[in-house]
């Protein structure tokens with residue numbers, strides 16, 4: 084009996100499977116989170132924090148039907164749902180549809196979680212350093228939620244300002260935890276946002292800052308756009324961090 088239950092709980096599938104969007108939430112103006120559950124009695128496939136799923140919409144529109152996009156999971160292995168957190172892109176095919184047309188209760192076609200950018204915390208015996216640039220925070224946020232407080236963890240979140248945030252309040256709440264050090268960079272703070280309260284640094288993360296504030300013997304995971312990835316990767320290489328401790332995902 085248990086065997087049957089286990090099989091159903093860690094259900095795997097090929098290609099696409101129908102999922103229900105049971106919740107659609109605007110995290111801020113241009114960012115939505117979609118909460119997904121299988122449209123059947125079967126469980127979820129296992130995921131590792133950092134992995135992504137492929138999504139397409141169920142539609143009669145022949146063009147849109149072909150569009151498949153990847154989204155990192157912002158949920159964790161403990162959750163009984165998948166959550167993706169998506170920035171709406173101006174002129175973007177899928178994100179415009181998800182913003183304007185998708186309703187709670189609609190179905191999406193979803194691929195199994197996959198990807199080599201993943202945290203396997205049980206294999207790491209050194210500080211864990213997570214850096215997210217903009218919407219690239221999604222996979223590293225999943226990693227943060229998966230790590231318990233006994234691990235020495237650094238979380239760096241770089242974003243424009245509160246208008247383009249997701250999970251900012253929760254990330255900030257980690258400042259009170261014993262082993263997690265949080266630093267928030269706003270690249271373009273709003274007039275009413277205050278240094279030291281709303282954010283810790285103004286501007287972009289730099290090699291100098293990394294050198295002075297992060298443990299170079301740590302295991303590094305970072306995600307963001309090309310500029311963000313290039314800056315962090317180059318800095319770590321210049322600072323002689325071993326290549327096998329540098330992990331990144333580019334959106």
Ligand SMILES: Cc1cc2nc3c(=O)[nH]c(=O)nc-3n(C[C@H](O)[C@H](O)[C@H](O)COP(=O)(O)OP(=O)(O)OC[C@H]3O[C@@H](n4cnc5c(N)ncnc54)[C@H](O)[C@@H]3O)c2cc1C
Nearest residue numbers: 135152153154155168169170173174175176177178221334
């Ligand atoms: C592994 C992975 C994980 C990802 N995770 C996330 C995530 O967690 N959250 C997230 O928000 N995104 C994520 N992405 C990005 C995501 O997959 C999509 O690329 C993004 O949502 C845009 O999709 P879209 O269909 O709306 O835009 P697209 O239609 O692909 O358009 C993208 C851009 O190209 C422009 N464009 C489109 N067509 C043309 C054209 N003909 N000529 C000129 N310009 C054009 C659009 O204006 C837009 O600026 C991830 C990507 C990868 C690879």
